[in-house]
Amino acid sequence: MITFYNDRHSLHQGRVEMFRGELVPCFEVAARADRVLDELRRRRLGAIEPAQAFDDAALSRIHASRYVEFLRGAWDEWVSLDPANARRDALPSVWPVRGHRSDVLPENFAARMGLFSFDAGTPLTAGTWQAARSGAWCALSAAGRVLAGERAAFALTRPPGHHAGQDFFGGYCFLNNAALAAQALRDGGAGRVAVLDIDYHHGNGTQCLFYERADVFYLSLHGDPRSEYPFYLGHADETGAGAGLGFNLNLPLPRGTGFAAWFAALAQALRAIADYRADALVVSLGVDTFAGDPISGFRLQSDDYFQVGEALATAGLPSVFVFEGGYAVAAVGINTANVLEGFQR
Ligand code: SP5
Numbered sequence: 001m002i003t004f005y006n007d008r009h010s011l012h013q014g015r016v017e018m019f020r021g022e023l024v025p026c027f028e029v030a031a032r033a034d035r036v037l038d039e040l041r042r043r044r045l046g047a048i049e050p051a052q053a054f055d056d057a058a059l060s061r062i063h064a065s066r067y068v069e070f071l072r073g074a075w076d077e078w079v080s081l082d083p084a085n086a087r088r089d090a091l092p093s094v095w096p097v098r099g100h101r102s103d104v105l106p107e108n109f110a111a112r113m114g115l116f117s118f119d120a121g122t123p124l125t126a127g128t129w130q131a132a133r134s135g136a137w138c139a140l141s142a143a144g145r146v147l148a149g150e151r152a153a154f155a156l157t158r159p160p161g162h163h164a165g166q167d168f169f170g171g172y173c174f175l176n177n178a179a180l181a182a183q184a185l186r187d188g189g190a191g192r193v194a195v196l197d198i199d200y201h202h203g204n205g206t207q208c209l210f211y212e213r214a215d216v217f218y219l220s221l222h223g224d225p226r227s228e229y230p231f232y233l234g235h236a237d238e239t240g241a242g243a244g245l246g247f248n249l250n251l252p253l254p255r256g257t258g259f260a261a262w263f264a265a266l267a268q269a270l271r272a273i274a275d276y277r278a279d280a281l282v283v284s285l286g287v288d289t290f291a292g293d294p295i296s297g298f299r300l301q302s303d304d305y306f307q308v309g310e311a312l313a314t315a316g317l318p319s320v321f322v323f324e325g326g327y328a329v330a331a332v333g334i335n336t337a338n339v340l341e342g343f344q345r
């Protein structure tokens, strides 16, 4: 399988995220992508290429222009507030809630940070924009290669994407790489695209983007949002709206779920994709379902991921894999490569 590797990912280096009233070291670190790259090379799983470049208009198929503009200039604005900010991550600390206005763009930088985000766990750093943009290019390049006839392609990038929405960042995500890939597949001629999200966390950004659309079916297996991040979306009764009614499937699972129950839910999602008669598949490939993940609660073992890949291949669809979460750094390369190797068996 061809991999598009984001060779600028390490320009995004968060120092700290807010957790229980404290700033703690980031879980989403550059070594994650490095370990996956190492493992793909070691196993010779296929060609590894850098992305081709796209202009920012390509991002506007998914993201709001004022959000893209904000991200592009955010770091310089942050440093212009105080030169000492160059040594600090930018984190939001104020947000609009129900009844507040989002139509008036605040002049104040902190107020705009909050308008365009939903948590204080997602630091914006000096190279965040460059890294995220070049990651989006990986997803677009992978979609392009699949449209050109490749069976499958992998976008190996960080920061991840599935929590990012049309105009918000959060959950370590800024640009929604999987959504960009899905839209590129649609724009390139795929009539119906399924986005299957197997990250531990519900992809609230992706769900929001496609909730009222019938041409992109979002399906997700994740920790039950009643107790797990991102909390406010991902329940089983969210089935789509308007033209998209019936084209959103959430399969929340309790913390502690092991492989057998998780795999049964995967089989259910794959049956729904077959019934939908999708033309192409995007997989939001998070491996934070691993038993050793430091921030998650499922119990998958490294060898289980081979079967995950084999099951995904049974869909028989042109497929774009997009790297999402997975924070057990020592195992993230093995687990991710096991999925891709299983897919190719
Ligand atoms: C892409 C992705 O997987 N994003 C996940 C974002 C999760 N952010 C909240 C993390 C909460 C950290 N909890 C620490 C528990 C330490 N025992």
Ligand code: ZN
Pocket (backbone or CB within 6 Å): 199, 200, 201, 286, 288, 324, 325, 326
């Ligand atoms: Zn996750």
